[in-house]
Amino acid sequence: MKKIPILDLKAQIRPIRAEIDAAIKEVIDNTAFILGGKVSEFEDAVIKYTGAKYAVACSNGTDAISLALSALGIGASDGVVCPSFTFYATAGSIAALGAIPVFADIDPHTYTISVSSVEQALKQKNGPKIKAIMPVHLYGQCADMEPILKIARENQLKVIEDNAQAFGAEYLPAGQAGKGKKSGTIADCGSISFFPGKNLGAFGDAGMVLANDKAVADALCLLRNQGNKEKYHHLVIGHNNRMDTLQAAVLNVKLKYLDAWNNKRQQNAAYYNQGLKGLPIKTPLVAGYSTHIYHQYVLRLDRPSAGLIEHLINKGIDARVYYPLPLHLQPCFKYLGYKAGDFPESVKASHETLAIPVYPELSKEDMDYIIGAIKEYLM
Ligand SMILES: Cc1ncc(COP(=O)(O)O)c(C=O)c1O
Known part of the structure; x- marks a missing residue:
């Protein structure tokens, strides 16, 4: 595989x-x-x-x-x-x-x-x-x-x-x-x-x-x-x-190579955006006030992303959630007194997002394979 x-x-x-x-x-x-x-x-x-x-x-x-x-x-x-x-x-x-x-909390579009x-x-x-x-x-x-x-x-x-x-x-x-x-x-x-x-x-x-x-x-x-x-x-x-x-x-x-690598990440993101068009999945929003260097390329569903992640992992694609548990719910910050129900956008994002590979050396063939696997799950 x-x-x-x-x-x-x-x-x-x-x-x-x-x-x-x-x-x-x-x-x-x-x-x-x-x-x-x-x-x-x-x-x-x-x-x-x-x-x-x-x-x-x-x-x-x-x-x-x-x-x-x-x-x-x-x-x-x-x-x-x-x-x-x-x-x-x-x-x-x-x-x-x-x-x-x-x-x-976070803005739900830019995170x-x-x-x-x-x-x-x-x-x-x-x-x-x-x-x-x-x-x-x-x-x-x-x-x-x-x-x-x-x-x-x-x-x-x-x-x-x-x-x-x-x-x-x-x-x-x-x-x-x-x-x-x-x-x-x-x-x-x-x-x-x-x-x-x-x-x-x-x-x-x-x-x-x-x-x-x-x-x-x-x-x-x-x-x-x-x-x-x-x-x-x-x-x-x-x-x-x-x-x-x-x-x-x-x-x-x-x-010396950083800008070229970041450009390649941007090209990969554009390729994904195009390939995933029309599917019930949200591609990353780039706000007008910033460029995006795609340290992570993060997709979002309108339901939990766990099923899609499992599907991609079964296809050999290393998809992940950054981050699965918001900080206000982490045991180490319990002493701060936050509770479930606080910061709903952070909680939603932690359930509905997933990052897929976007690194500069990714080939078109790899990206086509990933797009195909996402389509297979969503269609
Ligand atoms: C948002 C954020 N802050 C801080 C850090 C900490 O950086 P380091 O791992 O170099 O200590 C990281 C690294 O993963 C990070 O992603």
């Missing part, structure tokens, strides 16, 4: 293997294994690519969120509004600092945080004092940032973009044609994950925080490296959140 994985990293690495091997060899020859020259080279390359003023490489996307929150002065007992429908780390990083995740739900969260009387909003650029497209930034300005809140899934996407502010901003550079800070499965993935864990303010960037540099400015002189309580030089070397090579 044909087998189509959700991602094929071997196929991605094969054509660039010699370049990567050479970059890794250089690190081994130089032995500067942590925050070496290649890390600052990568930070500079990301600044050039995104237009951010500052880029601080770190250990992973989870730590990137914690670092961003700490650098912006958010800590124990502060409330941070974030969506319930996202990967655990969005809220886990908030809670790990002793801060309080304040959940909001990103709902602006009206953020407004509701801010109106709550007996919750924690809210200090920040953390929209997530889920699946590869930006959240609706302008109204969120407006709310933040009006309420003196910080905004951190959880940009783990959308590195390379562009936010297109209304009425400012040609003035797109790269995701992660729109708010006070943007966190990035270079987890191997991301569109730009390392060969292990790696992450980054983008910032537009020097004081915030300085704080990030201190916090990621034991609070050290000068070795053995610790100015603040920091952690070991540094990036390995080997990861930076790999990422430096791969960054």
Whole structure:
């Protein structure tokens, strides 16, 4: 039987293997294994690519969120509004600092945080004092940032973009044609994950925080490296959140290919959109204010998606749900006191959606096979 994985990293690495091997060899020859020259080279390359003023490489996307929150002065007992429908780390990083995740629902069309739900969260009387909003650029497209930034300005809140899934996407502010901003550079800070499965993935864990303010960037540099400015002189309580030089070397090579890979994902998405036309299934909506780099290509039915997923898996197609249980219903967040019935759009999305393979190396034949399998189930 044909087998189509959700991602094929071997196929991605094969054509660039010699370049990567050479970059890794250089690190081994130089032995500067942590925050070496290649890390600052990568930070500079990301600044050039995104237009951010500052880029601080770190250990992973989870730590990137914690670092961003700490650098912006958010800590124990502060409330941070974030969506319930996202990967655990969005809220886990908030809670790990002793801060309080304040959940909001999602927009049912884009799956990103709902602006009206953020407004509701801010109106709550007996919750924690809210200090920040953390929209997530889920699946590869930006959240609706302008109204969120407006709310933040009006309420003196910080905004951190959880940009783990959308590195390379562009936010297109209304009425400012040609003035797109790269995701992660729109708010006070943007966190990035270079987890191997991301569109730009390392060969292990790696992450980054983008910032537009020097004081915030300085704080990030201190916090990621034991609070050290000068070795053995610790100015603040920091952690070991540094990036390995080997990861930076790999990422430096791969960054050059990111736009081409993202373009290929967009072409694949367009091919699926066309092939699935007329079927009782919803293809992803791209909001006018953002490009979509299809970290995931997510379909939606008007009933539970479990049957279709099972059908696809039986055909050798690795279809999945991201994410099957919204965060407000996770056992680890029980202490926050949310209940079934809260955030209905998050709950509905967790039942009715499914992601199918969209990675750049997917062949037309693979996509035709997947489209055929979906048709077989729906017709
Ligand atoms: C939305 C979101 N936030 C945060 C993270 C955490 O990133 P990492 O796995 O690099 O710690 C991820 C990664 O899966 C993610 O998808």
